[in-house]
Structures are given as C-alpha cells and as structure tokens.
Amino acid sequence: MATDVIHGSKAVAEAVxxxxxxVIAAYPITPQxxxxxxxxxxxxxxxxRAEYIKVESEHSAMSACIGASxxxxxxxTATSSQGLAYMFELLFVASGMRLPIVMAxxxxxxxxxxxxxxxxxxxxxxxDCGWIQIYVETNQEALDSVIQAYRISENHEILIPxxxxxxxxxxxxxxxxxxxPEQDLIEKYLPPFKPALSLDPDSPITLGAFANPSTYMEFRxxxxxxxxxxxxxxxxxxxxxxxxxxxxxxxxxxxxxDDAEIVLITMGSLAGTVKETLxxxxxxxxxxxxxxxxxxxxKDDVRRLLKDVDKVAVIEKDISVGLGxxxxxxEIKSSLYGLDSQPSMAGFIAGxxxxxxxxxxxxxxxxxxxxxxxxxxxxxxK
Amino acid sequence: xxxAVDVPSYVKCRQSCRASMxxxxxxxxxxxxxxxxxxxxxAPGHRGCAGCGCTxxxxxxxxxxxxxxIATHATGCMEVVSSPYPETAWRIPWIxxxxxxxxxxxxxVEAALKALGKKDKVNVIAFGGDGxxxxxxxxxxxxxxxxxxxxxxxxxxxxxxxxxGVQRSGSTPFxxxxxxxxxxxxxxxxxxxxxxLPAIVAAHGVGYVATASVxxxxxxxxxxKRAIAHKGPSYIHVHSSCPPGWGIPSEKSIEILxxxxxxxxxxxxxxxxxxxxxxxxxxxxxxxxxxxxxxKRFRHLDDETIAKIQESIDKRWSExxxx
Numbered sequence: 001m002a003t004d005v006i007h008g009s010k011a012v013a014e015a016v017x018x019x020x021x022x023v024i025a026a027y028p029i030t031p032q033x034x035x036x037x038x039x040x041x042x043x044x045x046x047x048x049r050a051e052y053i054k055v056e057s058e059h060s061a062m063s064a065c066i067g068a069s070x071x072x073x074x075x076x077t078a079t080s081s082q083g084l085a086y087m088f089e090l091l092f093v094a095s096g097m098r099l100p101i102v103m104a105x106x107x108x109x110x111x112x113x114x115x116x117x118x119x120x121x122x123x124x125x126x127x128d129c130g131w132i133q134i135y136v137e138t139n140q141e142a143l144d145s146v147i148q149a150y151r152i153s154e155n156h157e158i159l160i161p162x163x164x165x166x167x168x169x170x171x172x173x174x175x176x177x178x179x180x181p182e183q184d185l186i187e188k189y190l191p192p193f194k195p196a197l198s199l200d201p202d203s204p205i206t207l208g209a210f211a212n213p214s215t216y217m218e219f220r221x222x223x224x225x226x227x228x229x230x231x232x233x234x235x236x237x238x239x240x241x242x243x244x245x246x247x248x249x250x251x252x253x254x255x256x257x258d259d260a261e262i263v264l265i266t267m268g269s270l271a272g273t274v275k276e277t278l279x280x281x282x283x284x285x286x287x288x289x290x291x292x293x294x295x296x297x298x299k300d301d302v303r304r305l306l307k308d309v310d311k312v313a314v315i316e317k318d319i320s321v322g323l324g325x326x327x328x329x330x331e332i333k334s335s336l337y338g339l340d341s342q343p344s345m346a347g348f349i350a351g352x353x354x355x356x357x358x359x360x361x362x363x364x365x366x367x368x369x370x371x372x373x374x375x376x377x378x379x380x381x382k
Numbered sequence: 383x384x385x386a387v388d389v390p391s392y393v394k395c396r397q398s399c400r401a402s403m404x405x406x407x408x409x410x411x412x413x414x415x416x417x418x419x420x421x422x423x424x425a426p427g428h429r430g431c432a433g434c435g436c437t438x439x440x441x442x443x444x445x446x447x448x449x450x451x452i453a454t455h456a457t458g459c460m461e462v463v464s465s466p467y468p469e470t471a472w473r474i475p476w477i478x479x480x481x482x483x484x485x486x487x488x489x490x491v492e493a494a495l496k497a498l499g500k501k502d503k504v505n506v507i508a509f510g511g512d513g514x515x516x517x518x519x520x521x522x523x524x525x526x527x528x529x530x531x532x533x534x535x536x537x538x539x540x541x542x543x544x545x546x547g548v549q550r551s552g553s554t555p556f557x558x559x560x561x562x563x564x565x566x567x568x569x570x571x572x573x574x575x576x577x578x579l580p581a582i583v584a585a586h587g588v589g590y591v592a593t594a595s596v597x598x599x600x601x602x603x604x605x606x607k608r609a610i611a612h613k614g615p616s617y618i619h620v621h622s623s624c625p626p627g628w629g630i631p632s633e634k635s636i637e638i639l640x641x642x643x644x645x646x647x648x649x650x651x652x653x654x655x656x657x658x659x660x661x662x663x664x665x666x667x668x669x670x671x672x673x674x675x676x677x678k679r680f681r682h683l684d685d686e687t688i689a690k691i692q693e694s695i696d697k698r699w700s701e702x703x704x705x
Contacts, residue, residue: 022497025490051493056525060486063522066479067454067490073497075490093479199475199491201450201504206470208455208478215467 002180008139008171009034011178012078012104012164015146017048018186019102022073022193025053025064030116031168032080032106039076050076058083062090062101069099070207072198074150077101080168081108081122088126094161095130095223097207098196100153101161102146103131107268107317108168109353117354118168119317120268124294124327130223132162132230133295135267137253139176142166144247147186148237156196158230160223165294167269169354185244227296234293251298253290254305260287261310262369263343265332267291270315270350270357277362286366291328302335312336312343313369315362315379317351325349325376344372350379413600419445428471429463433632435596435623435639436460436511439538442599443507446606447534449474451505452491456484456514459545459624460538482518484508485526485535492531505610506533512553513543516579527586527615534609534616537579540624548627552577555647557687558679560627565682583617584653590616592652592661596623597639601650601661608652621648629678641673646695649702663703670695 006014012035016024024043026036042048051068055061058079065075079087084105094101105123109115123133132152136142142164149162166172197205211219235250242248253271256278257263262285264274271290278286289305291298306312316326323330329347336342346369351357361379368377423444430437440460444451455461455478464471465478479487488508495501508526510519515537523535542560543549550563554572559565563572584591590612594602602620609616621642623635630638642648643662647670650662670692674680683691 023490023493025493049497051497053489053493054529055486055489056521056528060483060489060522060525063479063483063486064490064493067477067487068494068497069490070477071452071491071494071498073490073494075494089480090483199452199477201452201475204449204473204475206465206472206476208461209465209467209470210462210478211467 003177004180005175005177006139007034007173007175008142008166009106009173010038011139011143012146012166013038013042014178014180015143016076017042018181018183019074019147019150019190021048021050021076023051023053023065023068023075024077025055025061025068025075026077027055027058027061027079027083029058029080029083031108031172032078032083032104034172035078035104035106058086059090062087062094065101066090066094066097066099069094069101070097070199072193072195072200074193075101076103078104078106080106081110084122084126085110088129091126091129091131093208096219098159098223098226099161100150100159102149102153103161103163104142104146105163105165106168106172107165115353116168118170119352119354120165120167121318121352123163123165124318126163127295127327130160130227131295132160132227132234132293133165134162134292135165135294136171136292137269137271137290139171139174140178140247141249142171143178143180144241144245144249147190148241148249151190151237152230152233154193155233158226158233159196160227160230165268170269179245181245189241189244230296231298249292251293252301252305253292255288255290256284257287257289257305259284261285262366263287263289263306263309263312264362264365265289265291265312265314265328266316267294267328268317270317273357273359274315274362277359277366280359281363281366294328297331299331299335302332303339306336306343307339309343311369312345313365314347315350315357315365316348319349319352329376344374346373347376348379349376355380413604415600418600418603419448421445421449423449423473424464425471425473429466431625431632433623433625433635435635436538436540437463438596438599439536439602439620439622440464440509442596442603443536443606444474446603447505447507447610450503451507452476453507453509454479454484454487454491456510456519457481457545458511458514459540460509460511462545481514483522484510484514484519486522488533488535489526489529489531492533501532508533508535510535510537511545512537512539512541513551516552516577523583524586527583527588527617530614532614534606534618536606536618536620538620538622540622540627541576542624542627544624544627553579557683557691559682560679570687571679571682580617580619580653584656588615588617589655590652592618593648593650594618594620595639595643595648595650596620597636597643598650598662605652627679629681630676634676638673638676641668641676644668645670645673646699647673660702667699
C-alpha cells in the first residue's frame with residue numbers, strides 16, 4: 001500500500017485504474033475536469049487499458065456508458081452540476097435497465113446564477129433517479145467508495161448504478177494523504193465484471209423496449225426491491241473492504257453518539273468541519289450522524305439511532321425551493337415520523353454556491369438548537 | 383415566395399463527381415435478388431402500418447448486415463412498432479435508450495466491443511428516424527462521426543415526426559403540410575427546404591456516405607453492405623414512405639417512393655472517400671407533379687408553386703445527369 005498526497009480528483013482516477021475499467025466516457029466540466037484529465041493521462045501512457053471516449057456532451061457520456069455497459073463492459077463516467085442535469089433523463093434509463101455504471105459527481109451548485117463552487121444541489125436533485133448515492137467526507141473515502149461502488153452495483157442481486165458524490169473543490173481540488181491499495185488486493189476484492197445480460201449476437205436480447213400501463217409499474221417495483229437489497233450489500237462491501245485495508249464503511253457514520261442529546265446530521269466533507277467543531281467544544285452531549293448513503297436512505301437505522309435523542313439539527317448544502325428546507329431534513333423528519341418521543345428538529349441550509357461553512361457557524365447552530373430552535377434556518381445568510 | 387427543394391449540394395458541387403458522371407450514368411450495382419439473404423432478422427408480426435416503408439428499411443438493413451450485428455435505436459416509429467414489452471421484432475441484440483442519442487449509445491457499444499476484443503466479429507448499426515437524426519440527435523451523430531467509431535448510422539427518413547402524429551422536422555420537404563406546418567391563409571405548408579444531412583455528414587470526412595430508397599432495395603442492400611465493410615464511421619440516408627403521414631394509399635407506398643427518384647425529388651448516390659457518384663439514373667424523367675399530386679401532404683400546392691419546384695429540380699437534374 002502506498003500513501004500519496006493527492007487531490008480528490010486524482011483519488012477517483014486512481015480508483016478507476018485499480019478497478020480495471022473497460023470503457024470511460026466523460027466530458028469535462030469544472031470542478032470534475034481533473035478526473036477526466038487524470039484518466040486521459042492514464043490512457044495516454046498505457047497505465048489503463050480502457051477505451052476512453054471523448055464524447056461531445058454529458059448526455060452522450062451517459063448514453064455511451066449505457067451502450068457500453070449493456071454490451072458487457074465495466075464503465076465509468078464523471079460529471080458535475082450542469083453536466084449531471086444534462087444527463088438527467090439518462091440517469092433513469094441507466095437504472096431502469098439495471099446497468100451497474102459507476103459515476104463520480106463533483107458536487108457543484110446549479111445555475112442560475114452561474115456558480116462553479118460547491119454545494120450538493122446537483123446530486124440531491126437527482127435522488128429519485130434510482131441510483132445508489134454515496135456522499136464522501138475525504139479523498140481517501142472517494143477512492144475507497146468508487147471501488148466499493150463497483151462491487152455493490154455489479155452484484156447480480158442488485159444491478160443498480162452508483163453515484164459517488166464528492167464535494168467540488170473542497171475535495172476535488174484539495175490535497176490530502178491517500179492510501180492507494182495494491183492492485184492485487186483490489187483484484188481479490190473486485191472480481192472481473194460478469195454482466196447478468198448483455199448485447200451478444202450469440203444470444204440476442206432486446207433492451208429498452210417500451211412498457212405499457214399493464215407492465216410498467218412492476219419494473220419500478222423491482223428497482224425498489226433491488227435497491228432495498230443494497231442496504232446489506234453496501235454494509236457488506238464496506239466491512240470486507242475494512243478487512244483488506246483497515247478502513248471500514250457503512251450506510252451511516254456515528255460520531256460521538258453514545259451519550260449524545262443533540263445530534264448534528266450532515267453529508268459529505270462538511271462532516272469534517274463538524275467533527276473539528278465538536279472536538280473543540282469537547283461536549284459528550286453533542287454528536288454527529290453522517291449520512292453516507294443518501295440512496296438507499298437508511299430510514300430504519302436513522303430511526304434507531306435518533307429515537308432517544310433530545311434534539312436533531314440537520315445542516316445541508318441544498319434546498320427544495322418552495323418547500324423551504326433541504327432534502328436531507330425532509331428525509332430525517334420522515335424517518336422519525338410517529339416516534340413516541342420525537343426529538344425536536346431543526347434544519348439548516350448552509351454553504352450554497354460554495355459559501356464557506358466554518359467551525360464558528362457549526363458552533364452557532366449548536367447554540368441555537370440548545371436554546372430550543374426548531375424548524376428551518378439559514379447559516380451565513382447576508 | 384422562395385421555393386427550394388432538397389438538393390444534395392455536396393454531390394452537385396463536386397467536380398470530380400460531375401466529371402465521372404458520364405462514365406457512371408448507366409452504372410448499377412451488380413446485385414440481383416438471389417444475392418439477398420433469406421434470413422429474416424427483423425421478424426414479421428411487428429406493429430408497423432400497412433405499407434410502411436421504414437420497416438422495409440429495417441428488414442433489408444439487417445439482411446445486409448447479418449446476425450453478427452448489434453443495433454441501437456432512437457425513439458421513434460420503428461422503436462415503438464418493434465418492441466412492445468414482452469414482444470420484440472429484433473432477432474439481433476438491440477437497444478433503445480432515448481430519442482437523441484442512438485449514435486452515442488452506438489459509440490459506447492463499439493468501444494465496449496473493442497475493449498472486450500470482439501469488434502472484428504460484430505457490426506454496429508445505429509438507427510434513427512429523421513427527427514432523431516437531423517434534429518434532436520444531430521449533436522450525438524456529429525460527435526460519433528467525428529470521433530471515427532467503426533459503426534454505420536442509418537437514418538430512415540419519412541420526412542416528419544410521424545411517431546407523434548406528423549409534425550414537421552428539419553427533413554420535411556418544401557411545401558409539405560404537417561400538423562405543425564399546416565396550410566392556411568398565409569401558409570403553404572412547410573416553408574423551408576429539407577436539411578441536406580448526407581452532405582453535412584460527408585463534410586465530417588466520413589469515408590462512406592450514401593442516400594438510398596426503400597423502393598430500390600438492391601441499391602440500398604448493396605450500400606448497407608458497403609457501409610458495414612467500411613472501416614470507421616459510415617452513413618446511409620434512406621428515403622422511406624409513411625402512408626398515414628404522407629396521405630397515400632398503403633398499396634402505393636413503394637410506387638410513390640419510386641416516383642420520388644424518377645422525378646428527381648430524391649437522388650440515389652454514394653460518396654466514397656470524398657468522391658461522389660450517382661448510383662441510379664431514371665430512364666425517363668417524370669414531372670414532379672406526378673409525385674406531388676398523389677400525396678395529401680402536397681395536394682394544396684398551386685400550379686405556380688409546383689412550377690417553381692419543377693424548375694429547381696430541372697436545374698439539379700441538368701447538373702447531375704446532363705453533360
């Protein structure tokens with residue numbers, strides 16, 4: 001195992017290299033660009049043997065991944081923000097066809113106004129597309145999660161595509177020490193891709209037929225059942241990865257929850273800031289629940305972990321305009337619905353369009369909640 | 383009012399093509415019907431309308447390409463009539479993803495075959511209708527052609543969005559009435575000439591580009607063979623009739639398609655490595671009125687407009703066929 005100090009983008013590219021991907025189709029967009037560039041360099045130097053299609057758009061990137069995955073290739077793409085929005089219709093096709101495509105999304109704000117900096121509105125808005133969504137906290141986790149994503153998605157009991165979401169700039173352009181596992185270790189962990197079905201002239205299949213009202217609903221039902229099975233697969237993939245590398249992962253990360261009366265909840269790199277803040281507050285009554293799997297959403301685990309807590313405060317980088325709260329807050333409230341003693345709940349919108357969320361901001365949220373704040377609030381609003 | 387009809391400018395403009403025209407005037411592909419494969423890979427029993435020209439385009443393409451073919455398909459008539467779950471008309475591996483991306487999906491299929499070491503054994507065809515090719519799928523097509531994938535794109539052109547009920551596309555001919563280019567007090571129907579997509583594809587430097595017609599099956603069959611055999615991207619634009627969309631009797635479908643060629647409304651040619659040649663010269667040139675008057679979509683055109691269309695065809699005819 002070698003440790004390197006690298007950007008999150010490079011960490012993703014290293015993971016793709018370790019996974020011996022067959023086809024990459026990607027279109028550059030800030031702040032994902034460095035993933036495309038790193039992979040292009042790998043391809044140019046022969047470090048990877050993948051066919052790299054320099055597509056003319058994100059729409060074609062996902063289309064090409066769908067075609068390649070359906071032909072039996074392990075595929076990868078990466079995008080961000082407008083790019084993810086541009087491939088929106090195809091996200092549903094990829095999951096509806098049950099193709100185990102893995103995509104990295106460098107989280108970035110959506111236009112307008114145009115903004116290239118980080119928030120999580122892009123992938124959060126794509127939460128109903130039928131993809132597994134993993135939000136990572138560190139560059140190390142970005143690398144590890146891409147590898148695990150292939151193992152989860154390619155499981156024949158699941159066959160659901162995965163999106164690994166890493167915060168733009170905060171992770172993609174920030175250097176951190178990252179352990180890069182040995183190739184033979186990953187080969188043990190991730191067997192070669194065996195498609196359940198593929199486009200093969202020796203045994204022709206029709207993919208992408210149209211389904212009328214008498215058959216359509218069952219396809220969606222089967223997707224739901226499959227993604228439910230992925231709860232266990234995500235946990236198992238994280239555990240086994242831990243055995244090989246010493247780094248274990250799950251659906252949620254519990255931080256200082258044992259005696260916690262107030263629990264902060266967030267996703268992605270913001271968890272690092274929260275951990276820093278809690279360390280300096282040094283108060284065992286305050287804990288953090290980091291949501292790593294946003295889809296499938298681990299409702300039951302969230303309910304179990306929060307049922308005896310006094311106060312819950314969600315801090316997130318997205319907003320459902322018109323509802324006035326973030327999607328994560330809605331999911332948490334829904335998870336706790338009907339509890340005998342429901343915690344008081346607060347949801348905070350923070351860091352939209354790349355505005356810094358500082359330890360002081362987090363401490364401010366804690367203070368507010370301690371004083372009994374409930375409902376929704378904004379952090380750092382001018 | 384300006385009248386223009388579809389002139390394949392690339393062919394018209396190429397001196398090399400004109401210079402070789404007399405030599406190829408009587409030239410035809412040396413194929414006869416016995417050479418055509420009897421294998422039916424586009425199965426009967428699909429839901430195409432009676433007299434549908436497009437289904438013939440599918441059937442013949444697969445006969446030419448053979449069973450070692452993977453096809454991608456844009457949303458459209460041919461996708462809908464051939465794949466109502468759990469039925470399928472496709473006896474080859476086939477995938478439909480969306481409307482505008484048949485060429486991009488085919489790019490992925492081709493790259494996967496290369497990565498898996500199977501490309502030498504398998505042909506890749508991307509199908510799209512005129513809407514899915516000349517309009518909404520234009521970007522994906524351009525990208526795939528420019529990148530040089532080893533695949534054949536076949537556009538079946540029935541000259542409007544027939545699947546959604548005959549709306550105008552960029553490939554609708556001048557003067558045609560559609561549901562979005564209706565005839566009215568201040569409208570004679572579609573007021574723009576047909577987009578010349580084969581010429582645009584040829585401008586990408588694509589090594590094999592051809593026009594074809596379902597009414598000339600051996601010509602089309604040979605062109606698909608040539609396109610498949612060509613290493614790298616190739617493109618075929620096949621004129622295909624739509625009885626409900628054109629307002630023609632089903633049993634006249636092929637006859638009217640043939641009239642398109644015999645009047646000069648549609649020209650059969652191929653461009654190989656930048657050199658164009660006509661592959662069929664009508665023995666007798668029919669007046670365009672014969673083609674127009676038998677179709678409901680053109681029936682409203684007055685004598686003056688028809689005369690202008692004829693004038694435009696005559697000009698092109700002399701450029702293409704007369705010394």
